[in-house]
Amino acid sequence: MSNALSRKFTPSKVGLAxxxxxxxxxxxxxxxxxxxxxxxxxxxDAFKTMWEFGTTTGSLMEVINTATPYxxxxxAIAVTFRAGLFNIGxxxxxxxxxxxxxxxxxxxxxxxxxxxxxVFIVAMTFGGLWAAIAAYLKVKRGVNEVISTIMLNALAGxxxxxxLSKHFALVEEGSNNLQTKELxxxxxxxxxxxxxxxxxxxxxxxxxxxxxxxxxxALGLIFWFVVNRTRFGFELRASGLNPIAARVSGVNSKxxxxxxxxxxxxxxxxxxLPEVLGQTHSYNLGFRAGIGFSAxxxxxxxxxxxxxxxxxxxxxxxLEVSSRALELIDIAPExxxxxxxxxxLSSVVAYEVVRRFRLTLQSKELAKVVQA
Amino acid sequence: xxxxxxxxxxxxxxxxxxxxxxxxxxxDLTSSGTASAALLLSVPIVLAALGGLxxxxxxxxxxxxxxxxxxxxxxxxxxxxxxxPWAGLFAAMIFGxxxxxxxxxxxxxxxxxxxxxxxxxxxxxxxxxRYLSTLLYQGGSWPGPSQSPGIExxxxxxxxxxxxxxxxxWKSPDLLGSIANLNWFFVSDMASxxxxxxxxxSYVTVVAICFVPLAYFILWRTAxxxxxxxxxxxxxxxxxxxxxVYAMKYAGVLISGGFAGLGGGFLAIVAASNYxxxxxxxxxxxxxxxxxxxxxRPGGLLAGAGLFGFADALQLRxxxxxxALLLFxxxxxxxxxxRKFKAGKQMSAILSIAAAGFTLWFYFAVDELPGQLVTMTPxxxxxxxxxxxxxxxxxxxxxxxxxxxxxxx
Numbered sequence: 001m002s003n004a005l006s007r008k009f010t011p012s013k014v015g016l017a018x019x020x021x022x023x024x025x026x027x028x029x030x031x032x033x034x035x036x037x038x039x040x041x042x043x044x045d046a047f048k049t050m051w052e053f054g055t056t057t058g059s060l061m062e063v064i065n066t067a068t069p070y071x072x073x074x075x076a077i078a079v080t081f082r083a084g085l086f087n088i089g090x091x092x093x094x095x096x097x098x099x100x101x102x103x104x105x106x107x108x109x110x111x112x113x114x115x116x117x118x119v120f121i122v123a124m125t126f127g128g129l130w131a132a133i134a135a136y137l138k139v140k141r142g143v144n145e146v147i148s149t150i151m152l153n154a155l156a157g158x159x160x161x162x163x164l165s166k167h168f169a170l171v172e173e174g175s176n177n178l179q180t181k182e183l184x185x186x187x188x189x190x191x192x193x194x195x196x197x198x199x200x201x202x203x204x205x206x207x208x209x210x211x212x213x214x215x216x217x218a219l220g221l222i223f224w225f226v227v228n229r230t231r232f233g234f235e236l237r238a239s240g241l242n243p244i245a246a247r248v249s250g251v252n253s254k255x256x257x258x259x260x261x262x263x264x265x266x267x268x269x270x271x272x273l274p275e276v277l278g279q280t281h282s283y284n285l286g287f288r289a290g291i292g293f294s295a296x297x298x299x300x301x302x303x304x305x306x307x308x309x310x311x312x313x314x315x316x317x318x319l320e321v322s323s324r325a326l327e328l329i330d331i332a333p334e335x336x337x338x339x340x341x342x343x344x345l346s347s348v349v350a351y352e353v354v355r356r357f358r359l360t361l362q363s364k365e366l367a368k369v370v371q372a
Numbered sequence: 373x374x375x376x377x378x379x380x381x382x383x384x385x386x387x388x389x390x391x392x393x394x395x396x397x398x399x400d401l402t403s404s405g406t407a408s409a410a411l412l413l414s415v416p417i418v419l420a421a422l423g424g425l426x427x428x429x430x431x432x433x434x435x436x437x438x439x440x441x442x443x444x445x446x447x448x449x450x451x452x453x454x455x456x457p458w459a460g461l462f463a464a465m466i467f468g469x470x471x472x473x474x475x476x477x478x479x480x481x482x483x484x485x486x487x488x489x490x491x492x493x494x495x496x497x498x499x500x501x502r503y504l505s506t507l508l509y510q511g512g513s514w515p516g517p518s519q520s521p522g523i524e525x526x527x528x529x530x531x532x533x534x535x536x537x538x539x540x541x542w543k544s545p546d547l548l549g550s551i552a553n554l555n556w557f558f559v560s561d562m563a564s565x566x567x568x569x570x571x572x573x574s575y576v577t578v579v580a581i582c583f584v585p586l587a588y589f590i591l592w593r594t595a596x597x598x599x600x601x602x603x604x605x606x607x608x609x610x611x612x613x614x615x616x617v618y619a620m621k622y623a624g625v626l627i628s629g630g631f632a633g634l635g636g637g638f639l640a641i642v643a644a645s646n647y648x649x650x651x652x653x654x655x656x657x658x659x660x661x662x663x664x665x666x667x668x669r670p671g672g673l674l675a676g677a678g679l680f681g682f683a684d685a686l687q688l689r690x691x692x693x694x695x696a697l698l699l700f701x702x703x704x705x706x707x708x709x710x711r712k713f714k715a716g717k718q719m720s721a722i723l724s725i726a727a728a729g730f731t732l733w734f735y736f737a738v739d740e741l742p743g744q745l746v747t748m749t750p751x752x753x754x755x756x757x758x759x760x761x762x763x764x765x766x767x768x769x770x771x772x773x774x775x776x777x778x779x780x781x
Contacts, residue, residue: 162744337499
């Protein structure tokens with residue numbers, strides 16, 4: 001994609017790179033202001049309240065905790081996007097990953113780090129296996145993975161509800177909440193409060209930052225390295241960008257499709273764990289729903305790049321956490337979904353417009369070079 | 373000829389179901405209640421699939437059907453509870469088309485990837501209606517942040533003479549109903565299924581089913597339909613012959629949104645009596661699957677939607693019937709094995725026999741399927757059918773490829 005022409009930095013190119021996010025930001029601020037005005041409130045007050053509440057230390061920790069699973073799940077989706085596929089099934093994969101890792105992880109006790117590793121492996125195995133169904137159907141039967149993963153989401157919902165209530169849950173007298181046996185301490189991941197205290201951060205009533213934060217960062221780095229700097233990553237991108245050319249140059253595109261979907265499922269399996277291992281220590285009925293769907297938006301907004309997805313995950317987390325303060329000034333906190341939605345759509349459109357504009361510029365430059 | 377073939381298959385299907393009913397005693401398999409519920413549950417899927425048909429035939433993949441249905445359902449609840457059900461259905465169509473307009477602007481004008489835009493619309497629509505519902509609840513006009521006030525119902529009617537119904541104060545006899553009550557093998561099964569499909573049907577259902585032949589007529593028998601389909605098959609060639617491809621794609625996507633919105637409105641107004649959050653629950657996606665199953669043809673999508681409606685109706689009404697349905701799967705697998713054997717494919721024949729044997733064992737090993745698993749039936753049916761049908765599908769040649777008039781992509 002990036003050829004010699006676009007490698008050079010010129011003012012117009014830097015301007016183009018900034019143009020898309022800027023246009024998207026302005027457009028989405030406009031739309032969300034309209035939404036606030038529709039409820040007869042001042043948008044300036046709304047944004048100010050959100051900013052003031054969202055930037056307190058306690059809120060920022062929550063922002064990170066909200067963003068961590070989004071980020072891991074977005075990486076899972078980006079793996080498939082890079083291969084020209086679309087795994088909408090992250091929601092189901094992470095649910096089964098979390099359920100099985102809690103159930104199996106609570107069966108035994110291992111030394112601390114090993115136990116966590118074992119739990120990770122269980123989560124990745126079940127997430128990957130669930131995605132493998134879609135991968136098999138795609139490669140062997142030609143079933144569109146978008147449709148099959150959506151159906152598999154619904155199946156994962158039913159299956160996990162059945163397994164939890166009939167087989168995995170502890171029977172407790174007088175309690176309506178079904179939950180698996182609590183994970184032993186060796187499988188729990190401590191929060192980062194001790195570390196943060198050394199940095200001068202005070203204790204917050206909401207608790208600290210999940211330890212899985214580091215796992216998310218590491219996954220981001222691995223994702224960046226593997227996709228951009230290895231042969232496997234090259235073949236993955238090649239089969240996504242131009243399947244025919246990839247096949248001609250010796251890339252087995254069916255194999256890449258299968259591997260990409262299974263790896264995606266395995267990473268998705270991990271994305272349910274931050275809260276489970278860091279806070280609840282068991283899988284219960286209140287397991288947070290919708291991570292897999294928000295993560296699609298995060299991946300799209302972040303352009304499937306490790307850095308971009310990190311920023312958009314944090315942005316989504318920030319909007320979600322800070323919008324709670326809107327209730328104080330009588331605005332529906334649900335405003336944040338309007339903000340997320342308008343940012344997503346306008347950025348997708350803005351990037352496409354800029355891409356086309358850049359193509360036109362490039363072909364003009366090329367024409368000049370050829371004429372000279 | 374084709375009609376005869378369909379009739380023959382339908383008769384065979386009822387015969388097999390009737391036999392299973394006799395063997396297992398699961399009377400809901402062919403009861404008129406199941407048939408009527410299946411019809412009711414099929415209609416939103418038919419409408420979504422029709423929406424998909426227009427959009428995909430014009431070359432625009434429409435995953436956003438789900439979001440457009442959500443917007444339609446909300447508008448149906450909002451307008452329907454204030455101005456009556458018919459106004460609600462109209463508003464549902466309009467709102468679905470608004471969602472579709474966004475999709476059209478993004479995909480046709482700006483060339484955004486169709487799946488990306490569609491998913492974005494689904495996320496936005498769900499958020500938008502949640503926000504609007506909260507506003508209405510806070511304003512005091514809605515009973516809850518996730519449901520609208522009740523909506524007046526639309527009256528039902530049946531075929532005259534055959535299945536009851538009222539015409540100008542005259543109460544028609546119910547022939548099929550009386551035959552169904554006789555409990556004759558096959559004859560009564562057939563009668564009760566027909567009674568369920570033709571008696572106590574909402575006028576909206578009748579209109580919706582009539583849209584299927586209408587869609588066929590518009591797409592395959594009019595100049596507009598030819599142009600629209602040409603935009604989905606070979607846009608460059610169409611453009612060179614003077615077809616305004618952008619306009620055709622816009623038309624296809626907007627009609628698509630109208631159908632999807634109507635499907636959503638149907639859920640709120642006809643299938644229920646008010647709007648509830650998560651009412652759509654993936655039916656837009658299932659509609660898309662029905663369309664794929666039906667190979668992008670009106671008749672095929674009707675069959676696909678009917679299948680999902682039937683599976684959904686059975687799981688809602690009677691979980692014992694789902695258990696009995698396992699025998700149905702055994703019958704299908706045995707049939708497949710027979711066909712494969714005749715075609716000389718011993719290996720696949722043996723595999724099918726093995727699968728049939730396993731299903732039969734499962735049928736006897738388990739007395740009753742747990743509720744959470746029964747709710748999965750329509751989705752399992754979707755996946756199985758897609759796995760069996762996908763290889764003979766032919767989607768419009770330029771479906772999903774962003775088109776840009778005369779130049780760079």
